[in-house]
Amino acid sequence: MIELVQHLINGLSMGSIYALIALGYTLVFGILQLINFAHGDIYMVGAFAGFYAIRFFGFAEHPSWLALGVTLLFAMLGSGCLGWCIERLAYRPLRRSPRINALITAVGVSLLLEFSGQLIFGADPKFFPQILIFDGGWSFGELKLNPLQILIFLISIALMLALDWLIFRTRMGRAMRATSFNPECAALMGIPTDQVISLTFVLGSALAGAAGVLVGLAYPKIDPLMGVLPGLKAFVAAVLGGIGNVRGAVAGAMILGLSEEFLVGYGAPTFRDALAFGLLIIILLFKPTGLFGIKRAEKV
Amino acid sequence: MSYKKISVQNRFFTAYFMGLLLSQWISGCKPHALSLSQGNVREPSAQNQATIRVGEVSSMTGSEATFGISTHRGIELAFEEINQSGGVLGKKLQLMTLDDQSKPEEAATAATKLISENQIVALLGEVASSRSIAMAPIAQNSKTPMISPSSTNPRVTEMGNYIFRVCFIDPFQGEVMAKFALNDLKVKKVAVLRDVDSDYSTGLADYFTTAFKKGGGSVVIDESYTSSDMDFKSQLTAIRAKKPEAILVPGYYTSVGLIARQARELGLQIPLLGGDGWDSPKLVEIGGKALENSYFSSHYSTENTSPKIQTFVSKFRQHYQANPDGMAAMGYDAAMILADSMKRSKTLSKQDLREAIATTQNFPAVTGNITLNEKRNAVKPAVVLKIVDGAFHYQTTIQP
Incomplete structure (x- = not known):
């Protein structure tokens, strides 16, 4: 019984990490209908931006909440700027060309980031300093809880609610939805679509940067290829929940985290990655819009 | 005219899979070196070259990068010492290193490149057994002696009679x-x-x-x-x-x-x-x-007080301002055994060099006296280290 509950806790904490990355994925897709394959790599750059910020300010010796806040800020700034540059230089020039061009460019940007990361940061894994230390964790008898897991879980839920609020309750969100619905029409109505798209991108990338720091705290080993697998898994989570749907992304991530945990804990640890991509195939075959997705028809 | 209705999502998923396929294709398409057949390998004319070329395949980047870098430093240090004391048979040793990014397929490519293009006499590498196993058939087919410093899986030297190692096995x-x-x-x-x-x-x-x-x-x-x-x-x-x-x-x-x-x-x-x-x-x-x-x-402990180990440790520290880990010592030993075999070899042809390496007896290496057995593995003791206060402390030695 204790084992089961522990697995449940582990699964939810893994799920909230996927959720953090999936939120950015789904946000960008929701507005641009572009699957940004570079998202996982922006997450990696975020982790490294945090890493260098920690080094610069010497937070490794003085762990505190302030250190976490400042590191998060720098990571989000770094990855946000990177997101803006990518959008401006790689995707905007292709906005009027067929979608497949943008998609392939995204794959290109992803590879570019991964391998320039190896050049700039070095390819060996680095230790991410522990800038927030909880003493010993909480235990309830045999059950162990790491406060960091709870923090990540709460942050991912909070971010989900904030994004939901942004998209459905603010003027900015209305502009985003309008741009998503029909960019030409939105532009005719006086919405600065380019700016809206840029902002969406920056926001999605900043989310990825925050995820990078939080994951670095929980699993303190970062390297330039760390974004590849979590990026793909988060994509699966986003598709599972219905890509473009903020709540769906979090739900999908939790489902993925939990099912991986139980699969690994009760039998087949080596099928962890196969499970995620198996789920992707099944969901695309039977419910391509995802669990919470809405089918949209396109007029030709 | 009929109007087709396609869901937006469907299009995207087709596109996604095309993208995925493409990325797989790109990563699968790295310049896989020319396949080696016996015929078109030019026999290295080591006798005519000014230096003796030795190839090294190492994981300088990637997940086990510190292993590759340590091994490389050990080999570099050994080569420097050998060259300072006059080289081998009046010639200097030249080390040609290729990085394999800690990937077996890259290790195979690098080995092929070193053998076919750079005309090396012998090959040093790899640390990880998976990568040594990927390199071994290439060295064997071209009859190039290969010495792995620290791959411990038994299968490595079972790949052929040109494959050696200077460490114990798993x-x-x-x-x-x-x-x-x-x-x-x-x-x-x-x-x-x-x-x-x-x-x-x-x-x-x-x-x-x-x-x-x-x-x-x-x-x-x-x-x-x-x-x-x-x-x-x-x-x-x-x-x-x-x-x-x-x-x-x-x-x-x-x-x-x-x-x-x-x-x-x-x-x-x-x-x-x-x-x-x-x-x-x-x-x-x-x-x-x-x-x-x-x-x-x-393989060894820096705390061991034997003069052999202490000289090596101090030379290494002087050179790199770092403590030599086990991999550095194994790299050093592999290079030293190779140089020793070259000195004992009749000529520098690959066949003679192989014979010389195979008959290595009681070589006084840093990590202990090394004798290569008939399976081309080293027989030597192992140490057990304990981690205390973030440092590795010598615990005990276990004899084979």
Whole structure:
């Protein structure tokens, strides 16, 4: 019984990490209908931006909440700027060309980031300093809880609610939805679509940067290829929940985290990655819009 | 005219899969070197060259980068010493190093390139068994002697009579940890957590299990992970439920650091046991306090007071301002044995060099006297190190 509950806790904490990355994925897709394959790599750059910020300010010796806040800020700034540059230089020039061009460019940007990361940061894994230390964790008898897991879980839920609020309750969100619905029409109505798209991108990338720091705290080993697998898994989570749907992304991530945990804990640890991509195939075959997705028809 | 209605999503998923295919294609398409057939390999005219070229394939980048860099430094140091004392047969040794990014397929490509383009006389490398196994058939087919400094999986030298190693093999290393666990730690119930991506890790786990059971112990649970995993809590939770007295984690240092942390988070305070894949300063950097009082087997200890080891350690420190780990010592030894064999060889043809390496007897190396047996493996003792206050301390030596 204790084992089961522990697995449940582990699964939810893994799920909230996927959720953090999936939120950015789904946000960008929701507005641009572009699957940004570079998202996982922006997450990696975020982790490294945090890493260098920690080094610069010497937070490794003085762990505190302030250190976490400042590191998060720098990571989000770094990855946000990177997101803006990518959008401006790689995707905007292709906005009027067929979608497949943008998609392939995204794959290109992803590879570019991964391998320039190896050049700039070095390819060996680095230790991410522990800038927030909880003493010993909480235990309830045999059950162990790491406060960091709870923090990540709460942050991912909070971010989900904030994004939901942004998209459905603010003027900015209305502009985003309008741009998503029909960019030409939105532009005719006086919405600065380019700016809206840029902002969406920056926001999605900043989310990825925050995820990078939080994951670095929980699993303190970062390297330039760390974004590849979590990026793909988060994509699966986003598709599972219905890509473009903020709540769906979090739900999908939790489902993925939990099912991986139980699969690994009760039998087949080596099928962890196969499970995620198996789920992707099944969901695309039977419910391509995802669990919470809405089918949209396109007029030709 | 008929109007087609396609859901937006469908289009995107088609596109997604095309993208995925494309990315697979791109990564599969790295310049895979020309396949080597016996005929078109130019026999290296080592006699006519001004220097003797030796190839090295190393994991200078990637997941086991510190292993590659340490080995490379060891080899570099050895070559420098040899060249300063006049080289081999009046010629200088020239080291040509290629990086394999810690990937087996890249190791094979690099070996092919060194052999076919750079006309090397002998090949040094790799640390990881999976990558040595990928390189070995290429060296064997072109009849180039290859010496692996520290690949411990038995299959490496079984690939052919041109493949050698200067370290002990995993059946012995597994036995060492099994004996140590039974006799020194006095534990009877052990859990195993192996990396299924690595020939080294699965091999070591198997040999340990066999030896441990023979000695009267029992392996209560055998879990596995893949090297790209970062979360091991599910496996560790399953392990915790079986209440073992120690966990064997025969993986590489990058994963082991994370495993140790997560084990402590789950309240597992039992010692972790490992092999020479742990022997890197990065291990304690990533694992931190979680690794205290854990043990692993390795090739040598810098704390050993034998003059041979102390001279090597001080020379290495002087050169690189770092402590030589086991991999650095093994790289140094591999290069020294190669140079010694060259001196004993009749000519510098690959065949004669092979004969000379095969007859290495009692060579006084840093990590102990090395004799290569008929299976082209070194027979020598292993040490067990204990992690205390983030440093590796000598615990005991176990003879073969």
